[in-house]
Amino acid sequence: MSRHTFTMIKPDAMKNGHAGAIIDRFIKEGFKIVALKMTNLSTDKAGEFYAIHKERSFYGELVEFMSSGPIIAAILEKENAVTAFRDLIGATNPAQAAEGTIRKSFATSVGENAVHGSDSDENAKIESDFFFSVLERF
Numbered sequence: 001m002s003r004h005t006f007t008m009i010k011p012d013a014m015k016n017g018h019a020g021a022i023i024d025r026f027i028k029e030g031f032k033i034v035a036l037k038m039t040n041l042s043t044d045k046a047g048e049f050y051a052i053h054k055e056r057s058f059y060g061e062l063v064e065f066m067s068s069g070p071i072i073a074a075i076l077e078k079e080n081a082v083t084a085f086r087d088l089i090g091a092t093n094p095a096q097a098a099e100g101t102i103r104k105s106f107a108t109s110v111g112e113n114a115v116h117g118s119d120s121d122e123n124a125k126i127e128s129d130f131f132f133s134v135l136e137r138f
């Protein structure tokens, strides 16, 4: 199991002023911040990041939403990081997210669900490399 995962604080959480509280949750849960940046995805870049969902009905909506405002991207480190972080963020749909999870606390809908979390070690590496050079990792 890898010690790293990749996350984004999505445009809804940024607009709603939750970025600080969400980063605090990462740290309090024992994740070390290895890399961090604020950026705004173009529609092209958002489309590329979510290319795996290209055939899904919500793809257009997702790309539009993810490029609608700034996001914070980060690489986080902890034992079994991918699984531990998916547990911390909760279900995709906040209506189904467990009490105490980040999506339960901060997400507004299944689409605008506050945070991204990698779903596998392989995707954590691909997604980290999408945003961060070696020089940006600590």
Ligand code: ADP
Residues within 6 Å of the ligand: 053, 058, 061, 062, 091, 092, 110, 111, 112, 113, 115, 116, 117, 119
């Ligand atoms: P997760 O982010 O929990 O891994 P998915 O990989 O299935 O979820 O979907 C990627 C993102 O696409 C979700 O986080 C959410 O922003 C959006 N999404 C997923 N399902 C829907 C849906 N039914 N309607 C609108 N947006 C969706």
Ligand code: MG
Residues within 6 Å of the ligand: 117, 118, 119
């Ligand atoms: Mg996913």
